[in-house]
Amino acid sequence: NAGVTQTPKFQVLKTGQSMTLQCAQDMNHEYMSWYRQDPGMGLRLIHYSVGAGITDQGEVPNGYNVSRSTTEDFPLRLLSAAPSQTSVYFCASSYEGGRGETQYFGPGTRLLVL
Amino acid sequence: TQLLEQSPQFLSIQEGENLTVYCNSSSVFSSLQWYRQEPGEGPVLLVTVVTGGEVKKLKRLTFQFGDARKDSSLHITAAQPGDTGLYLCAGAKGSTLGRLYFGRGTQLTVWP
Numbered sequence: 373n374a375g376v377t378q379t380p381k382f383q384v385l386k387t388g389q390s391m392t393l394q395c396a397q398d399m400n401h402e403y404m405s406w407y408r409q410d411p412g413m414g415l416r417l418i419h420y421s422v423g424a425g426i427t428d429q430g431e432v433p434n435g436y437n438v439s440r441s442t443t444e445d446f447p448l449r450l451l452s453a454a455p456s457q458t459s460v461y462f463c464a465s466s467y468e469g470g471r472g473e474t475q476y477f478g479p480g481t482r483l484l485v486l
Numbered sequence: 487t488q489l490l491e492q493s494p495q496f497l498s499i500q501e502g503e504n505l506t507v508y509c510n511s512s513s514v515f516s517s518l519q520w521y522r523q524e525p526g527e528g529p530v531l532l533v534t535v536v537t538g539g540e541v542k543k544l545k546r547l548t549f550q551f552g553d554a555r556k557d558s559s560l561h562i563t564a565a566q567p568g569d570t571g572l573y574l575c576a577g578a579k580g581s582t583l584g585r586l587y588f589g590r591g592t593q594l595t596v597w598p
Contacts, residue, residue, distance in 0.1 A: 403584035412495070414574060414590035415529070422584040430585070462528050466584065474519070475586055477528030
């Protein structure tokens with residue numbers, strides 16, 4: 373199993389550009405999430421999904437779109453990048469296994485918006 | 487507003503010392519998890535606690551879930567430089583499946 377994979381690993385954008393951060397998991401997990409991590413802020417939830425076709429907003433959804441057409445994939449779209457979106461983005465997948473929910477994280481995408 | 491308050495934010499200690507990290511909330515959680523994150527990598531799960539009052543041990547790490555399931559602590563005995571990293575607590579609520587609430591993390595540095 374590859375687990376959770378994210379592409380690209382690094383990206384530099386200019387203000388106003390759009391891009392899609394890719395996330396895929398091969399563990400057949402129902403739940404997937406996108407977080408951003410900034411210094412001193414921990415992990416902040418952007419959007420999450422409890423299954424194909426179902427998404428919901430987290431704490432900081434503005435400026436980001438998601439869709440979940442398959443169980444495996446959960447792309448995150450930046451519509452018009454802003455410098456405030458410079459961050460490290462983590463995708464995670466999880467399941468409820470009866471002993472609480474365990475999230476498995478990808479390696480992250482480091483995004484710089486100029 | 488942070489649902490889970492973690493303290494301290496930074497901890498710098500010498501090898502061999504003991505330490506405790508706290509994770510507190512006014513909300514009840516169905517489970518609480520501790521993750522550790524190394525620089526340049528994603529968080530990795532250390533432990534999940536589910537039952538109020540539960541204590542779990544992982545070598546030199548001891549995790550406790552509060553009786554009321556609102557708080558948790560992580561205690562490290564005889565810390566080693568390899569324990570250096572960012573420790574994150576995260577809570578799950580049964581009413582919002584698929585969503586975890588993370589604390590801001592504790593950056594631990596253990597000096598040789």
